[in-house]
């Protein structure tokens with residue numbers, strides 16, 4: 385039986401965050417996980433997960449960058465972005481972050497790629513896992529204006545200017561170059577009208593096979609027709625995330 389990717393034990397938790405009952409380790413899905421001992425609760429700790437997002441905004445051949453106002457990385461430059469709230473769609477979070485950090489109103493075009501990182505100190509001091517999704521955004525209105533809290537400066541910069549900047553985040557540089565190449569990204573394929581259903585999916589762009597080294601999506605089939613009100617749309621068939629690098 386394949387072992388989990390992370391063999392280390394999950395961070396130690398002693399009490400249930402829902403009901404404050406003691407937790408105990410029980411085998412679940414091939415590894416020990418903290419389970420709530422209150423039978424009426426059902427809490428199981430699966431790990432410390434977070435989702436991040438960043439937006440590449442190109443205007444007149446220049447990319448929107450913000451300068452980090454605080455550590456880690458104070459003074460470095462990156463595309464605007466941040467964490468997704470637990471009750472927020474990721475494609476809405478990236479638009480919000482661009483407005484908050486840089487004062488620019490945008491809309492999502494597609495997804496340029498994503499990064500999955502494992503490790504570091506999670507919110508309870510143990511291993512954490514983070515998925516960071518990079519969107520391509522279209523500028524609608526607003527001139528760059530740093531919020532002074534998360535960003536100390538904001539502006540549109542050409543690739544030449546970016547290459548001369550000190551400390552530009554590597555993922556931001558990669559995503560900007562990819563956006564300036566003009567190739568297709570991973571397009572929004574389907575928005576379910578049903579409440580409680582994930583509202584944003586991705587499918588292949590036009591480019592295939594995937595250029596090596598890029599994290600891409602498997603080909604998936606978008607629904608041919610929109611779901612009628614109250615009916616769940618046909619989910620994409622055979623789709624999924626794949627690291628083709």
Ligand SMILES: [Zn+2]
Pocket residue numbers: 400401402403404405420421422425426427
């Ligand atoms: Zn509990």
